[in-house]
Amino acid sequence: xxxxSQNPRHKITKRGQNVTFRxxxxxxxxxxxxxxxxLGQGPEFLTYFQNxxxxxxxxxxxxxxxxxxxxxxxxxxxxxxxxxxxSAMYLCASSLDPGWADTQYFGPGTRLTVL
Amino acid sequence: xxxxxxxxxxxxxxxxxxxxxxxSFTDSAIYNLQWFRQDPGKGLTxxxxxxxxxxxxxxxxxxxxxxxxxxxxxxxxxASQPGDSATYLCAVRPLGGGGADGLTFGKGTHxxxxx
Numbered sequence: 001x002x003x004x005s006q007n008p009r010h011k012i013t014k015r016g017q018n019v020t021f022r023x024x025x026x027x028x029x030x031x032x033x034x035x036x037x038x039l040g041q042g043p044e045f046l047t048y049f050q051n052x053x054x055x056x057x058x059x060x061x062x063x064x065x066x067x068x069x070x071x072x073x074x075x076x077x078x079x080x081x082x083x084x085x086x087s088a089m090y091l092c093a094s095s096l097d098p099g100w101a102d103t104q105y106f107g108p109g110t111r112l113t114v115l
Numbered sequence: 116x117x118x119x120x121x122x123x124x125x126x127x128x129x130x131x132x133x134x135x136x137x138x139s140f141t142d143s144a145i146y147n148l149q150w151f152r153q154d155p156g157k158g159l160t161x162x163x164x165x166x167x168x169x170x171x172x173x174x175x176x177x178x179x180x181x182x183x184x185x186x187x188x189x190x191x192x193x194a195s196q197p198g199d200s201a202t203y204l205c206a207v208r209p210l211g212g213g214g215a216d217g218l219t220f221g222k223g224t225h226x227x228x229x230x
Contacts, residue, residue: 004158033217042119042204043159045217056217091158102147102208104218106159 002026004107006092012113013082020078021110025094032075033093033104034067036060043091049075050097082114117142121205121221129229130197136190136224138205143183149218150179150190151204159204163190167210195228202226 005024013019025032030051035043046065047057051072061067064082069075079086089111093104118141128134138148147166151159163172163179165188171180178191192199202225206218 006158035218040222042206042220042222043218045219048217058217093159103149103161103164105161106151108158111156 004092004094004105006090006107006110008110009108010111010113012115014115015084016081018078018080019082019112020076021090021092021112023075023077023092023107025074025092026096026105029094029096029105030072031095031097032069033095034075034077035091035093037089037091037109038087046077079112082112084114087112087114117145117207117209117219119205119207119219119221121203121224123224124222125225125227127227127229128195130195132195133191133193134195134226136192136203136205136226138188138190138221140186140188140207140219142209143186144210145183146208146210148179148181148188149206149208150177150188151206153202153204153223155202162203197228197230200226200228 007022033048034046037043045058046061047067049069052069064080067077089109091109093106095104120139122137149164150162153159165172165181176193181188202223204220204223206220208218
């Protein structure tokens with residue numbers, strides 16, 4: 001399978017715990033994006049990387065959130081001291097830049113439930 | 116701040132009908148517009164991408180148009196089938212440097228095709 005993969009697919013945690021999600025982009029894609037989607041809403045942009053450089057962060061990305069992309073390959077998104085409001089689907093996408101098509105390809109997402 | 120609105124929020128039609136989904140955006144300074152499909156509990160599948168200089172794109176039974184100056188896009192689905200049932204999301208990528216590349220999504224149109 002050469003698509004975007006995300007692990008785990010589901011995560012249930014207690015409030016106050018730390019969680020980490022992983023995203024493996026399509027192998028030749030140099031851009032990687034993180035989005036968050038709550039029920040009934042469209043995805044909201046969190047942050048993105050070009051290779052290993054984190055180029056943009058949304059205001060939604062509080063200090064409790066941190067993302068890394070070491071070596072410009074896979075990426076991790078960590079949420080510290082989780083809150084119930086963090087419950088959502090976390091989506092990862094990748095794309096190839098520069099590219100006329102510039103389509104973002106999405107993974108299946110990680111569904112986080114904070115109890 | 117860019118805002119994307121999709122109308123209708125939900126639509127239920129009999130199989131075989133042609134239908135139109137609407138998307139509007141408030142800031143015409145966009146790089147491209149992308150239509151996605153999302154099945155329940157799943158990630159997003161890219162359907163069509165229209166660059167800002169283009170007027171429309173077609174793929175099979177799908178046709179998407181873009182009128183950047185008026186801030187509107189439509190997704191036309193011909194001869195609808197039950198397998199087309201899903202949520203359809205419209206997203207715009209901003210125009211501009213500095214890495215402002217996160218997509219802004221609408222809330223989607225939830226489509227049900229009755230057999």
